[in-house]
Amino acid sequence: MVEIGLVGKPNVGKSTFFAAATMHTVEIANYPFTTIDANKGVGYVRKTCPHVELGTPCNPKKSLCINGTRYIPVELIDVAGLVPEAHAGRGLGNKFLDDLRHADALIHIVDSTGATDAEGNFVAPKTRDPWEDVNFLEKEIAFWIADIIGRGWIRIARRLEAEKVKIEIALAERLSGLNIGEKEIHAALQNIELKKKPTQWNEQDILKLAFEIRRIAKPLVIAANKADAADEDYLKEFIRKCADRGYHAIPVSADYELALKKAAKAGLISYYPGDEDFEILQENKLNRRQLDALEKIREFMKKYGGTGVQKVIEHTVFNVLRMIAVYPVEDEHKWTDKDGNVLPDVYLFREGSTAIDLAYKVHTELGENFIRAIDGRSKKILGHDYVLRDGDVIKIVARR
Numbered sequence: 001m002v003e004i005g006l007v008g009k010p011n012v013g014k015s016t017f018f019a020a021a022t023m024h025t026v027e028i029a030n031y032p033f034t035t036i037d038a039n040k041g042v043g044y045v046r047k048t049c050p051h052v053e054l055g056t057p058c059n060p061k062k063s064l065c066i067n068g069t070r071y072i073p074v075e076l077i078d079v080a081g082l083v084p085e086a087h088a089g090r091g092l093g094n095k096f097l098d099d100l101r102h103a104d105a106l107i108h109i110v111d112s113t114g115a116t117d118a119e120g121n122f123v124a125p126k127t128r129d130p131w132e133d134v135n136f137l138e139k140e141i142a143f144w145i146a147d148i149i150g151r152g153w154i155r156i157a158r159r160l161e162a163e164k165v166k167i168e169i170a171l172a173e174r175l176s177g178l179n180i181g182e183k184e185i186h187a188a189l190q191n192i193e194l195k196k197k198p199t200q201w202n203e204q205d206i207l208k209l210a211f212e213i214r215r216i217a218k219p220l221v222i223a224a225n226k227a228d229a230a231d232e233d234y235l236k237e238f239i240r241k242c243a244d245r246g247y248h249a250i251p252v253s254a255d256y257e258l259a260l261k262k263a264a265k266a267g268l269i270s271y272y273p274g275d276e277d278f279e280i281l282q283e284n285k286l287n288r289r290q291l292d293a294l295e296k297i298r299e300f301m302k303k304y305g306g307t308g309v310q311k312v313i314e315h316t317v318f319n320v321l322r323m324i325a326v327y328p329v330e331d332e333h334k335w336t337d338k339d340g341n342v343l344p345d346v347y348l349f350r351e352g353s354t355a356i357d358l359a360y361k362v363h364t365e366l367g368e369n370f371i372r373a374i375d376g377r378s379k380k381i382l383g384h385d386y387v388l389r390d391g392d393v394i395k396i397v398a399r400r
């Protein structure tokens, strides 16, 4: 499953965001929409389900389909609050970094009202520029990576030169625990163009490389949280600064999303996560104060196109990680598995993945014995190197 870490300093709303994104308002008995761990849970991203064009209801096994929308699970991690110098072990620093090891991407939750200081203490609004938090978090993670690379560097660099080992391989070995591989390291090395030999790298060089590795291997998305309480101009200015550095910052109210999910769970409203509006079902059970609160939430959603929680997660998966949804089937005509379930499975892949990647994901044996794939729409035969497209329905043919 795709893993996304929710990161940020204390008190910015990470746990609120986590609770909102992982709360499910319909009863879902089947795996994997259950809590994995205290700080690990399952959220989802949405796609139009291909069953709509097929005209037959689907039977999802490890995902969910409501009104023609497929909810595809992704794992979210509520990471411990990060304080300055965490990489040096301050606060819950090591715990923070451990939680991030397997993350494919990070959602940086910031307090866009500017009302929490560097350590997460509450202060007056606009006291702490959230832009400082962006700089701080980028640095803190880069320092962490640089520390790992730099430990005993000179000895390793000498060995590299003596034994003519590729630098990517040596670095990937160091960073393997962080889910960072040769490919990402290669790309980072290309981008920064360090002219010096590894034996001549100093701390600055290693830090520069670490920044780039972080940018590639742990991409960040910014959730401008508490937008419900933020000064509008202040929020706009923050979003503009983020855009200048290439971040698409999204206004979010984790508080509002949580309130809506709770109301939906209690049957008071009808709300589908990510929607721009909701419907009140039991007005008689709501008092004046609650109705006013819902009205305020509705205004916010109109202005920003929803509460932002689902938007941030989907932006991370679809636009930043560039993932697509693919549906493997055993019968290319009926789009079923061997038991007759319609479109039972869906997998997220990085763009550029191929038919053979799909085969291996379904089952190692299917990958090893791959003969060809068949497009469920055109019924055309596809080779192992066919590049998967979003929404593909595909049958894999393998030797038995």
Ligand SMILES: Nc1nc2c(ncn2[C@@H]2O[C@H](COP(=O)(O)OP(=O)(O)OP(=O)(O)O)[C@@H](O)[C@H]2O)c(=O)[nH]1
Pocket (backbone or CB within 6 Å): 008, 009, 010, 011, 012, 013, 014, 015, 016, 017, 080, 081, 082, 120, 225, 226, 227, 228, 229, 252, 253, 254, 255, 256
């Ligand atoms: N106005 C507003 N307040 C929020 C929002 N999200 C969280 N808060 C408030 O911010 C405070 C901190 O929220 P948490 O979710 O506990 O923050 P956290 O980042 O998990 O904090 P740590 O676990 O200490 O790192 C709480 O009082 C929340 O109610 C929001 O969207 N809007």
Ligand SMILES: [Mg+2]
Pocket (backbone or CB within 6 Å): 014, 015, 016
């Ligand atoms: Mg928390």
